Amino acid sequence: MIRVCGGVNNGTLNIEKLEVLKLATHQETTNPLCPSCGKRMKSAGKGQGFRCKDCGTNNDTVIKLPVNRNIKAGIYEVPPCARRHISKPLVRSSDPKAFPSR
Numbered sequence: 001m002i003r004v005c006g007g008v009n010n011g012t013l014n015i016e017k018l019e020v021l022k023l024a025t026h027q028e029t030t031n032p033l034c035p036s037c038g039k040r041m042k043s044a045g046k047g048q049g050f051r052c053k054d055c056g057t058n059n060d061t062v063i064k065l066p067v068n069r070n071i072k073a074g075i076y077e078v079p080p081c082a083r084r085h086i087s088k089p090l091v092r093s094s095d096p097k098a099f100p101s102r
Contacts, residue, residue, distance in 0.1 A: 016083060018076045027064045035059075 031040050034052040041050035041059055049060040 016078055020071060020073050020076070022073060023069065023071065026067045026069065028067050030063045030065065032059050032061055032063050 031043065031050055033039070034041050034055065034057050036057050037052060037055050039052065039054060041052050041057070044051040044058070049058055050062075051058055
């Protein structure tokens with residue numbers, strides 16, 4: 001969930017400051033490993049699970065791995081060269097959640 005300070009112009013969102021309130025969990029799905037031969041299984045089609053091409057073993061489960069992201073909840077701003085309005089830089093504020101760009 002984010003809160004944005006900026007404007008929309010011609011389908012482009014122009015942002016000067018961005019506050020990330022809460023991060024959503026993000027998972028990556030991969031095909032499971034075959035329990036007998038250890039190779040990656042292939043999809044058998046929509047709703048049909050997975051099948052090993054070498055030994056013919058079937059499996060219905062998908063592996064979901066959490067993805068580590070390089071973003072934290074806090075306030076972000078654009079670099080000073082990209083600012084278009086007169087605004088107080090986050091570096092000068094006393095907010096510990098502020099992440100200045102440079």
